[in-house]
Amino acid sequence: MDPVDLDPVELARTMIRFDTSHNGDGGITRPHADMLKDMFDAAGAQTEILNVPKADNAHFVARITGTGQGGKPLLMLGHSDVVSVERDRWSVDPFGGEVVDGWLYGRGSLDMKGANAAFISALLRHVQEGTRFDRDIIFLSDCDEEAGPSGTRWLARSHWSTIDAGAVITEGGWILTRSDGVTPMLAGITVQDKSATNVELVARGTTTHSSKPMPDSAIIRLDRAISRLADYQPPATLAPVARPYFEALAAATDNPALADALRLLLSTADQTERNRAADLVVSLSPYPWLHNAMLRHTVTQVIQQAGYRTNVMPGSATATMNLRLLPGGQPVAETLDQMRAVLGAEPQLDLRISTKGTTQAPDQLLVQYQQRLADSPSSTDTDVYRHLEQSLRDTYGGIPVAPGPFEAGTSAGPWRERGIPVYGIYPYAVDNDTMVRMHGNDERIRVDALRRGTDLMYRFLGSFRVS
Numbered sequence: 001m002d003p004v005d006l007d008p009v010e011l012a013r014t015m016i017r018f019d020t021s022h023n024g025d026g027g028i029t030r031p032h033a034d035m036l037k038d039m040f041d042a043a044g045a046q047t048e049i050l051n052v053p054k055a056d057n058a059h060f061v062a063r064i065t066g067t068g069q070g071g072k073p074l075l076m077l078g079h080s081d082v083v084s085v086e087r088d089r090w091s092v093d094p095f096g097g098e099v100v101d102g103w104l105y106g107r108g109s110l111d112m113k114g115a116n117a118a119f120i121s122a123l124l125r126h127v128q129e130g131t132r133f134d135r136d137i138i139f140l141s142d143c144d145e146e147a148g149p150s151g152t153r154w155l156a157r158s159h160w161s162t163i164d165a166g167a168v169i170t171e172g173g174w175i176l177t178r179s180d181g182v183t184p185m186l187a188g189i190t191v192q193d194k195s196a197t198n199v200e201l202v203a204r205g206t207t208t209h210s211s212k213p214m215p216d217s218a219i220i221r222l223d224r225a226i227s228r229l230a231d232y233q234p235p236a237t238l239a240p241v242a243r244p245y246f247e248a249l250a251a252a253t254d255n256p257a258l259a260d261a262l263r264l265l266l267s268t269a270d271q272t273e274r275n276r277a278a279d280l281v282v283s284l285s286p287y288p289w290l291h292n293a294m295l296r297h298t299v300t301q302v303i304q305q306a307g308y309r310t311n312v313m314p315g316s317a318t319a320t321m322n323l324r325l326l327p328g329g330q331p332v333a334e335t336l337d338q339m340r341a342v343l344g345a346e347p348q349l350d351l352r353i354s355t356k357g358t359t360q361a362p363d364q365l366l367v368q369y370q371q372r373l374a375d376s377p378s379s380t381d382t383d384v385y386r387h388l389e390q391s392l393r394d395t396y397g398g399i400p401v402a403p404g405p406f407e408a409g410t411s412a413g414p415w416r417e418r419g420i421p422v423y424g425i426y427p428y429a430v431d432n433d434t435m436v437r438m439h440g441n442d443e444r445i446r447v448d449a450l451r452r453g454t455d456l457m458y459r460f461l462g463s464f465r466v467s
Contacts, residue, residue, distance in 0.1 A: 006125050008454040009104060009447050012117035013097030016106035020081045022146035026054040027081040029143040033060035036080075036141060039120070043127045050159055052143060052150035059155055060141040061162055064127060067466055070134030072166030074384060074464065076123070077152075078116035079145030079171075079411055082108040089441040103444045110426070111438050112171045114445045115453070116141065118427045119169075122457035132467040138165060145411045156414035167384040168415045169460075172406040172424015174435065175396065175453075176287060178254065181431035182446075184396040186252040189388060190406035190424030192241050192327050192377035193416075194293070197369055198302075198354035199321045199336070201225060205348065207315030214313060216348070219306045222317040225343055226301060229321075232342050234297040234335050235271060236278030239328030241377045242294050245404030246281075249291075252400045258284040265295075287432050293407035297335055298324045320354065325373060327405055332369045377403070378421035385423055387463035395456040396429070427453030 018032040033049050040047045040062040050059040060080070063073070085094040085107050092098045094107045104114070123137060140163055144151035155163060172190030177183055203225060205218035238246070243266070250262035261284055265277035278295045285291045292298065299321050306317030325332060340351050353362040360368070379385070380403050389401045412422040428449035437443045 006121045006128065008114075008117040008121040008450050009099070011121055012104060012109060012114050012445075012450065013099070013106070015080075015113040015117060016097035016104075016108055017095055018080075019095045020143075021084045021107070022081045022144070022148055023084065026052065026057040026144050026148045026150060027146075028056045029080045029141075030056045030058045032080045033058045033141065033143070036060045036062070036120075039124065040139070043124050045127070048162065050155065050162070052154065054150060057143050057148075057150065059143050059159075060139075062139045064123065064133065064137040064139075066133035066135040066137065066464070068135060069466065070383070070464055072164070073136035073138050075138045075140060075163060075165035075168045075415070076119045077140050077142065077168050077170040077411060078112055078119060079142040080113075080116070081143055081146050081148065082111070082113070083146050083439050086441060091442055094443075099447060102447050104447055104450065105442060105444045107443055109443050109445045110430070110434065111443070112426070114428065114450055115171055115426055118450060118454040118457050121454045122461055125458055126461055126465070131462070131465050133461070133464045134466045135166070135464060137461070137464070138163065142411045152411040152414050165415065165420060167382060168412055168420060168422040169384070169388070170410050170412050170422060170424050171426055172410060173404065174287075174290065174426055175392070175399075175429040177429050177431050179286060181433075182429070184399045184429045186249055187392045187396060187399055187401045187425075188245055188248075188404045189385065189392075189401065191380065191385075191403045191422075192375070193406045193409045193412065193424075194327070195325045195369060195372045196409055197323050197325070197332075197365065198356070199299070199323050199339075200350075200352055200354045201229075201319045201321065201343075202350045202352075203317045203348060204350075205315055205317075206313065208313050210311045210313050212313070218314055218317040218348075221346075221348060222304070222306065222319055225346075225349055226304075226319055228342055228344070229299070229339060232299065232339060233292075234299070234338065235330055236265075236275045236295045237326055237329045238265060238274065238295070239326055239405065241327050241403070241405050245294065245402045248400040248402035255284060287435065290407060290432075290435065293324065294326070294405055297326050297329050297332075299335075299339070300324070324408070325369060327373055327375060327377070329373060332366055332373070375416070377405075378416070378423060382421055383463075384421065388423055388425065388460055391456055391460040391463065392425075395452065395459055427456045429453075 173188040203222035205216040261280040303320040
């Protein structure tokens with residue numbers, strides 16, 4: 001196997017050039033899976049492509065056989081599909097894999113073909129060197145992570161024996177930088193994901209000919225209601241899963257005002273004071289959206305739908321909001337009640353949990369979401385966590401490392417639900433601008449950060465080397 005094949009930047013560029021955009025019912029990932037299979041076959045791995053009901057969509061699995069002395073396999077979980085793009089808002093071809101001024105651009109460069117390239121390059125470098133691991137190492141490229149019907153839950157139902165593992169490494173935690181955007185400051189390893197649900201706000205009004213505008217327009221009523229909700233935020237929560245992270249951030253930051261705000265947040269038991277401290281932390285943080293999401297449920301407007309003809313004033317208009325739920329946060333029903341209070345008593349407005357894609361009633365969904373908030377995070381008392389923690393310190397100059405929640409969700413649900421520890425890490429150091437481009441326009445990752453992230457994963461995998 002030619003060493004140039006293991007260059008993580010070139011591998012990430014190759015991956016990006018496969019347009020694996022998720023289009024609602026899955027993407028076209030089979031050619032990408034075939035490319036990975038060729039790589040792992042050349043390295044002597046056991047490989048398998050698992051087709052899903054949608055044509056041209058497939059999971060890819062590779063296994064490097066170990067001695068078994070270390071117990072059950074370590075699974076490295078990535079996803080090959082990416083979200084779709086607004087091509088006219090990109091400055092480069094989103095599927096070109098271009099390198100410009102030291103940055104690799106392209107959909108998936110950050111989330112998560114770049115991480116996959118680091119995982120694969122590190123793993124196959126060990127294989128090329130003849131490394132023997134103390135357990136099997138499985139690499140899984142999931143084809144339907146971006147809310148598709150045949151993701152890892154489908155895979156777990158159909159092929160659990162193929163992906164059963166003792167621990168999982170996947171996307172999640174961030175390696176934050178100082179104000180220069182380059183020097184690492186703090187690494188977070190995620191041990192629990194936020195869960196998500198959608199909330200629908202429906203406004204009703206008169207349906208009539210568009211030549212007769214009415215004061216009770218459903219569209220105008222909806223817009224005004226959304227404006228009232230614009231500044232709503234659920235109360236701050238310092239969840240047990242997040243406390244170690246914010247303690248580490250207080251010690252790591254070089255901003256005295258932020259450190260003071262964090263100490264106040266960590267010490268107060270009063271909700272009003274906690275809200276004030278959380279708002280101060282967010283206002284001072286160089287990663288405001290991230291730290292806000294780690295301190296409370298979040299509500300994001302994502303879709304609006306109204307109207308069907310230009311000569312009809314529609315009788316209803318709907319806004320869909322994505323509600324991301326922090327483990328240990330306030331009850332979901334309380335959040336909905338607070339949102340209704342902000343909207344006011346208006347009978348032609350209806351706020352409800354979305355039941356699209358499920359046969360469950362809203363009350364059943366509320367119970368389910370509430371149960372998720374009480375789930376336990378993955379234990380940090382495992383050899384996998386300790387090796388990842390130490391590898392982060394060794395690779396990034398001894399920076400603080402702490403467990404915490406992930407602000408979003410991942411494909412790791414089937415393992416978490418079976419009590420299998422899952423640890424999330426994006427292996428490269430990033431600044432706020434880079435993180436905000438995730439699922440956005442001109443997504444990119446620094447070339448040197450990707451190479452260093454590959455060194456991290458190489459060092460981490462070396463912890464399981466027996467010969």
